[in-house]
Amino acid sequence: MDETPKNTINIEQVVTEVLNSIEREREREIISRRFGLFDRKETLEQIGELLGITRERVRQLEKAVVNKLRITATENKLANIENAQKAFKEELVKVGGVARIQSLSTKIGREANRIDQSRIAFIAELSPKLVVLGDSDDFYHVIGIKSVHDIKKIKSMVSEIIETIKKIEEPETIDKIAISMNSNDPMQLAALASTSKQLATLNGRWGLIIWPMVNPKNIRDKIYVILKENGKHMHFNEIAESIKSSSFKRKDVTTQAIHNELIKDKRFVLIGRGIYALKEWGYEKGTVADIITDVLKKSKEPLHRDEIVKRVLKSRYVKETTILLNLQGKPQFKRVAKATYALAK
Numbered sequence: 275m276d277e278t279p280k281n282t283i284n285i286e287q288v289v290t291e292v293l294n295s296i297e298r299e300r301e302r303e304i305i306s307r308r309f310g311l312f313d314r315k316e317t318l319e320q321i322g323e324l325l326g327i328t329r330e331r332v333r334q335l336e337k338a339v340v341n342k343l344r345i346t347a348t349e350n351k352l353a354n355i356e357n358a359q360k361a362f363k364e365e366l367v368k369v370g371g372v373a374r375i376q377s378l379s380t381k382i383g384r385e386a387n388r389i390d391q392s393r394i395a396f397i398a399e400l401s402p403k404l405v406v407l408g409d410s411d412d413f414y415h416v417i418g419i420k421s422v423h424d425i426k427k428i429k430s431m432v433s434e435i436i437e438t439i440k441k442i443e444e445p446e447t448i449d450k451i452a453i454s455m456n457s458n459d460p461m462q463l464a465a466l467a468s469t470s471k472q473l474a475t476l477n478g479r480w481g482l483i484i485w486p487m488v489n490p491k492n493i494r495d496k497i498y499v500i501l502k503e504n505g506k507h508m509h510f511n512e513i514a515e516s517i518k519s520s521s522f523k524r525k526d527v528t529t530q531a532i533h534n535e536l537i538k539d540k541r542f543v544l545i546g547r548g549i550y551a552l553k554e555w556g557y558e559k560g561t562v563a564d565i566i567t568d569v570l571k572k573s574k575e576p577l578h579r580d581e582i583v584k585r586v587l588k589s590r591y592v593k594e595t596t597i598l599l600n601l602q603g604k605p606q607f608k609r610v611a612k613a614t615y616a617l618a619k
Contacts, residue, residue: 283361283382285393288354292343292400295352300325301339308336309399310392340399348402359401362394363419370465371422374414377468391415407469416469423466432470435463436482439473445481445488476521477503493531494539496522498552501542507551507591510536546591557589563600565590566607567617576616 289311296302303325307316318329318336325332347355365381366373373381375391375398382394398404398417405425409415418428438454439446448467452460467473467480474481474489476499481488486495487502500516501508508516513536514529536542542550543557551557558568569585570577577585583597590597601607601615608618 283358285358285382285390285397288358288397289393291354292352292397295343295346296339301335304332304335305339305396308332309396310389311396312389314388315392343400344402347400352400355397355400358397359403362398362401362404362417366417366419370459370462372416372418372428372465372469374416374468376414378417410471412471413469414471422462428466428469431463431466432473435467435480436470436472439481445476445479445485447479451480490522493517493527493535494541496520496525497532497535497539498541501550501552507545507549509548510550511548513550545589549591551591561600562586562590562592562596563604563606566597566600566604570607570615570617576610576614579613579615582615 293302293306293311296305304321306312307321307324308318309315316324318332322329322332343352346352347359350356361382362378365378369377369381375395379391379394395406395415395417398406403420405418405420405423405428407413407416407418407425407428413429413432416428418424423431434455435451438451442451442454448460448464451467452458452463455463457463464475464480467475472483474483474485476488476490479488483489486498490496490499496517497513500513500520504516510533511529514527514532517525517527517532533548536544536550541553543553543559545551545557553559558565560568565586566582569582579598579601582601583594586592586597587594602609606618607615610616
């Protein structure tokens, strides 16, 4: 557990002091409402209707006030902004120079609620040494250190990370992604990857948001992740316990629900009593008799029962006696020599 004290800043006090530096009350109202500093963010139209001015006039006033505040901050005439900027930079350095505002909010001792995040974004907008990338279809709302990441570089680097992951074609650790990109700074790549809405991470591996291994959306996807991570077959009770003890967001599902999904999804194959494996590991659906039939078909010649047992056990997790009972009791198999069997005509 990290015992490092958080870089706590009284965000509300900083915002209030900045607003108090704005001379006209109407302009203070515009900035407060546009950035959502005390309530939800409002549109140009909503503010214009409230103040009795056009949306274009609201936009002009907002731009003029923000530019003036930025100049004042650049000239170090807003000490509260300077202190907050310093605290933000200290935290950003620790995580690779860029971070989602939601994440940064918790690191400076806030509760990461919507208003706190809006206040942090506002302060960052005025800070000369920081850059802000707004929320969009492709990116989360993020803050970066200007000397490390300008907006153009963030977008370019994230695109390169996405393309690298696509070429790898499966979730991978950030260290291996860094090797593929000839980068010696995995932490910075992880920071950049975290800004993208096209990427997700789970259990230390990064991948595309559409990949179940890093972004399981339902019970079936979570079962798939558990089996894939385990690397071998599991009983449905084990799978249920693994999901309940995992870091998945929604994991309060019943064992019966998990068993039902295992039965319905073609990605999973029953290979023993309540035991399931992934089809992609080479398993096929079917009874023990079906597997014996397949083994004998592929051999194209009679096989000793020990060899049949050996081959069946590669794809079924059952007792040897179960295999022998099927071999001796099913009409599709016939004994052609001592302990040697072939398919009946």
